[in-house]
Each structure stands twice: as C-alpha cells, then as structure tokens.
Amino acid sequence: MSWTKTAQGLRAAPTGRGTNRWVVLVVLCVSLLLVALDATILHVAVPSLTEDLRPSSTALLWIVDAYPLICASLLILFGTLGDRVGRRRVLLLGYALFGIASAVAALATDPSVLIAARALLGVGGAMIMPATLSILRTVFPDRRERATAIGIWTAVAAIGAATGPVLGGFLVENYWWGSVFLINIPLMALILPLGRRLLPESRGGSDGPWDVLGALMAAAGVLGCVLGVKRAGAGDPLLALPTAGPLLVGAALLVLFVRRQKRRPHPLIDLRLFSRAAFTTSVGCIVIGMLALVGLELIAVQYLQLVLGLSPLETGLRLLPLTFAAMAAGATGSYTLRRIGPRRMVGWGFVLTAAAVLLLTLMGQDDRPLLLTVGFVLLGFGLQTTLFSAYESMLSEAPPQSAGGAAAIGETSYQLGAGMGIALLGSVMNAAYAPGLAGVPGVPAEASRAAANSLGEAYKVADQLGGTAGDALHQAARHSFVNGLHITLCVSAALLLVGAFMARRLPRVMECPLDPDADAVDALGAPEAASAGVAPERGGLAAELAGTADSAAAGLRGTSGPAGVADVVSVGASERSECLESSEPRVPATREAIEPAGSGRPAH
Numbered sequence: 001m002s003w004t005k006t007a008q009g010l011r012a013a014p015t016g017r018g019t020n021r022w023v024v025l026v027v028l029c030v031s032l033l034l035v036a037l038d039a040t041i042l043h044v045a046v047p048s049l050t051e052d053l054r055p056s057s058t059a060l061l062w063i064v065d066a067y068p069l070i071c072a073s074l075l076i077l078f079g080t081l082g083d084r085v086g087r088r089r090v091l092l093l094g095y096a097l098f099g100i101a102s103a104v105a106a107l108a109t110d111p112s113v114l115i116a117a118r119a120l121l122g123v124g125g126a127m128i129m130p131a132t133l134s135i136l137r138t139v140f141p142d143r144r145e146r147a148t149a150i151g152i153w154t155a156v157a158a159i160g161a162a163t164g165p166v167l168g169g170f171l172v173e174n175y176w177w178g179s180v181f182l183i184n185i186p187l188m189a190l191i192l193p194l195g196r197r198l199l200p201e202s203r204g205g206s207d208g209p210w211d212v213l214g215a216l217m218a219a220a221g222v223l224g225c226v227l228g229v230k231r232a233g234a235g236d237p238l239l240a241l242p243t244a245g246p247l248l249v250g251a252a253l254l255v256l257f258v259r260r261q262k263r264r265p266h267p268l269i270d271l272r273l274f275s276r277a278a279f280t281t282s283v284g285c286i287v288i289g290m291l292a293l294v295g296l297e298l299i300a301v302q303y304l305q306l307v308l309g310l311s312p313l314e315t316g317l318r319l320l321p322l323t324f325a326a327m328a329a330g331a332t333g334s335y336t337l338r339r340i341g342p343r344r345m346v347g348w349g350f351v352l353t354a355a356a357v358l359l360l361t362l363m364g365q366d367d368r369p370l371l372l373t374v375g376f377v378l379l380g381f382g383l384q385t386t387l388f389s390a391y392e393s394m395l396s397e398a399p400p401q402s403a404g405g406a407a408a409i410g411e412t413s414y415q416l417g418a419g420m421g422i423a424l425l426g427s428v429m430n431a432a433y434a435p436g437l438a439g440v441p442g443v444p445a446e447a448s449r450a451a452a453n454s455l456g457e458a459y460k461v462a463d464q465l466g467g468t469a470g471d472a473l474h475q476a477a478r479h480s481f482v483n484g485l486h487i488t489l490c491v492s493a494a495l496l497l498v499g500a501f502m503a504r505r506l507p508r509v510m511e512c513p514l515d516p517d518a519d520a521v522d523a524l525g526a527p528e529a530a531s532a533g534v535a536p537e538r539g540g541l542a543a544e545l546a547g548t549a550d551s552a553a554a555g556l557r558g559t560s561g562p563a564g565v566a567d568v569v570s571v572g573a574s575e576r577s578e579c580l581e582s583s584e585p586r587v588p589a590t591r592e593a594i595e596p597a598g599s600g601r602p603a604h
Helices: 021-040 043-053 057-085 087-106 111-139 143-174 184-198 212-233 241-263 271-275 277-307 312-362 369-397 400-437 445-451 455-465 467-505 518-525 527-532 540-557
Strands: 002-006 009-013 568-570
Touching: 021 087, 021 111, 021 143, 021 184, 043 057, 043 111, 043 143, 057 087, 057 111, 057 212, 057 400, 087 111, 087 184, 111 143, 111 369, 111 400, 143 312, 143 369, 212 241, 212 400, 241 271, 271 277, 271 400, 277 312, 277 369, 277 400, 277 455, 277 467, 312 369, 312 467, 369 400, 400 467, 445 455, 445 467, 455 467
Parallel strands: none
Antiparallel strands: 002 009, 009 568
C-alpha cells in the first residue's frame, strides 16, 4: 500500500494485490445472478419433475418452498456471522455449498433427497446474499459510486428473476429437469477461484463473542413467520393451527431475540439502527415494494394464461417489458438519486407504481396488448426505482462494521415482503373471486365450491359438467376473476400510496458524510491487514489529519463513532459533501480545496 500526498490531503493508492472495485462488482453480480436464477428456474420444471419422481402433494410443496424458507430464515445468522469471521470467507463457503447442493439436486432420484438438496441450496443462498451486499458496502465507500453499484446490482437481480423461467423452460424441453440445477456447477467452479483471488476480506467492528443462541432464535423466528405467511398465501385459514401456530411461535421468538440483543454488550444486530428514521423507513418500503411486486406478478401470470389464454412462453414475453423497465430504472437510479434525493425518489416511485396499477384496472376479458405493455413498463420502472433508493438509503445509514447485519435485515425484509404479498393479495383475490360462483344456474353447489378454489379448478369443473351448465360456469369464473383482479389492484394501489406517505421520513437530499476509515482502503489495497482486521499504522501529518477528519465525520452524523467508510484517508476538518444535492437541478458539486479547521464552514 502506498500513501500519496495530494493537494487535497492524503489518499490511499491501492497497489500490490489491490483489486479494482468494479471488477469486484462483476463477481458479486454473477453471484447474485445465480441465486436469483435458482429462485425461479425450478417453477417450469415442476411438471417434468413430478412425472419422474412421483412426489406426494406435501413433498412437492416442500421441494418448491424449501429453498426460499431456509434462505429467508438464515439470512440474519450468516449476515452477522460474516461480520465476525469475514464476509469473503462466508461468501466463498456459500459458493462451494451452492455448487455441491446443485449436483445433489440434479442427480436426485427420490423426493426426500431433492428436498434436502433444496434446503442446502437455501443455506448457500443465505450465505451469498447478505455477503454480496455487505462487501459492496465496503468496496464502494463513496456514496455516489455505491449508488451506481447498487443500481447495477438490482438490475442484475431483475435479469435473473426474469431469465429463470425462460432458461428453465429451454433446459427442460431439450434435456431433463435436473439440468436446471446442473448449470450451476460450472458457473460455481468458475466463480469460486475468481472470488478467492479478487474479492477483498472485511469484517465488522465488534470484538465480542458471536451470539450463537441469538442467531438460532432469529433463524427459527423468521422461519416460523415466513412459513405461516406462506400457508396463509396458499389458502389455509389464518386461525388454523398450521398457519397461526408458526406465526405466533415465530413472532414470540423474534420478540425474545430483540430483548436478548438489547441486553448483550456485543449484540448480533445493532438495534440502534432502527432508531434512525431513514433506516427503518427504508426497510418498511422494501417490504411494501416486494409485497406489491410479487403479489401482482402472480396474479398477472394467472390473468395472462387463464383469462387471455396465452402460452407460458407468450406470458413470459408479455412480462419482459416489466423486466426491461426495471433494468432501466436500476441503470439510471444513481443519477436520479443525486438529482432529486431519497425522499422524492422513493415517494414518486411508489406514486408511479400506484398509477400503473390503477391503469391496469382497465384490463378486461379481452386482450389489450398496448395497455398491458404500458402498465407493465410503468410498474417495473416505478417499483425498481423505489427498491433501489430504499436499499441504497438503508445501506448508507448503516455503519460499515454493521454492514452484514444491515444487509441481512434488508434481504429478510425482501423475503418477508414477497411472502406477505402472496398471502395478502392472494387472500383479497380469493375473497373477491369466490362469491361470484355461488349461484350459477344449473351448477350444483358442490361443483360451485370446487370452482371457487381457483380459476384453473373452475375450468376443470366446467369441462367435467359440459353443456350449458359448463359454459355458464366457465363464463362466470372468468367474469368473477376479472372483478376480483380489479379489487386486488385497488388494494395494492392503496398500499403503494401508504408507502409513498412513509417515504416522507426519508432525507430530502442525498448526503455523503465523510468518514476516513482506513479499513475500507485496506480491504482493497492491503489484503493482509484487512484479513487481520487491522488498519495500517499512520503517523505524523497523516495521523493528525485523519483524527481531525474522524471527529468531523462523527459530528456530521451526531454520533460518537464513524458512520460510514470513505476512500479519502484524510481531508480537511469540514470539506463540503460531494453529493449533497438540492432538489433543484444544478451542476453536480466537485471536490473543493481543503479549508483549515475552524474556518467557519457550516456542516451539512
């Protein structure tokens, strides 16, 4: 590591084995792409898998749900573990486990083996997801660059989620269902040595023992809540024991976890993060954004296939504008955030999404391609804008030593929001759909009750009845589904407007407080020191200026410790923030010359 004096102070010039942070971002994005693909690629393989392995209905449910359930429940555990033992170490272990589990899943000949492999994939995913975000938080200390990196990161997530069904369909059609897992192995064999060579090591700032019992309580609590929410989304009664039991137990464990963390001198998660309005609001916005996205996508797929009669491939193509719009929002998110600030970006993102949802209420039983395309473009752009800004604000509010815990909270919120979206909007849809089939002329009561379960079930019952009664049930089911869709869209729009109101608690402008923490520089330029968790020794002018800048950064955030990492090792006592942008358009500020301490320059 060489330390270079400039007119603006002392900067770290990574040398030796230092790695360009944009190369690191490429490795992290490939990691995310694999995890996002695996979350959706299995869905199209379910019919072929069912025909081959003959699983029971319960076993099939666990084959599909084991991955997201295990992944969601272990995010906090592995996110905080990475803060203690090293995020790169946890990430590389996740790579290896993901590859091994993929091989077991591809070669499974029994449903129980496939369930176990899917659970191991969930463990690997839980290691990978928070580690990618926390490493990204460390290697991009400058908030402007970090915003760009998060925009790319979220765009890759959208690509993975959209590509999964298409790639899965191609593989199943040309090979066999196990190939959807087998493709992970060569990719992991490539990324594991690359990650070991290129990714920097970083740790959090806590030196206390890792709270194993607390981590297990958090894992069990999240598992219970997600399991209960998924059962509710599948149509089980909310007060039934299989649904209410996991929810109550999970909520109780999470309450005990919070109380335990408040009492411990070295907690897993610094709960003081939730005292920051921007952090708490960002987490809430992620939940609402995912709630709307997943619930609406599920209903949209049913509408396109069952009402309009499109094939799975045609359905995927109709949803592509949503994905492309999400990619565009991620690519332009950094610029937009600097220009209008987090509050307006999240708030107007929610408003745009609500407008798109209300526009989609014009959908009927006839195909309107232009309307659907416009609605999906607005929906994808608005939601991705909101999620991007919420993630960026959440990570920027968290100090670097808590990056793993903060990333785990964000990813857990993502998973909970997805489960709640299916449960809540699915329940609204079912409640609005079922009454329309109660009194169809010529249809027996038993057939009406069966048809009320879903539109697909209604079509099967109508085909069995045949004749005039079958036609009447078919038309009534289509009409009732569209009416239920309109009601569900209105409820979703109301929730999105609640999110827009919540966004008023976010900062009006994008602030970039300075915090010259040498550990971040070491993570890129001095792997040996970073691995040991030790910053390089500074003396003379460097030490003096660094101490002055540390105090200034702490004063900006109103805390006694550092609030974030910066790539500037030392600058003046109160240098103007580079990316503090007003809501009015202007030329972005550039780095100014240092002013001496006590110059009277106001802090932002």
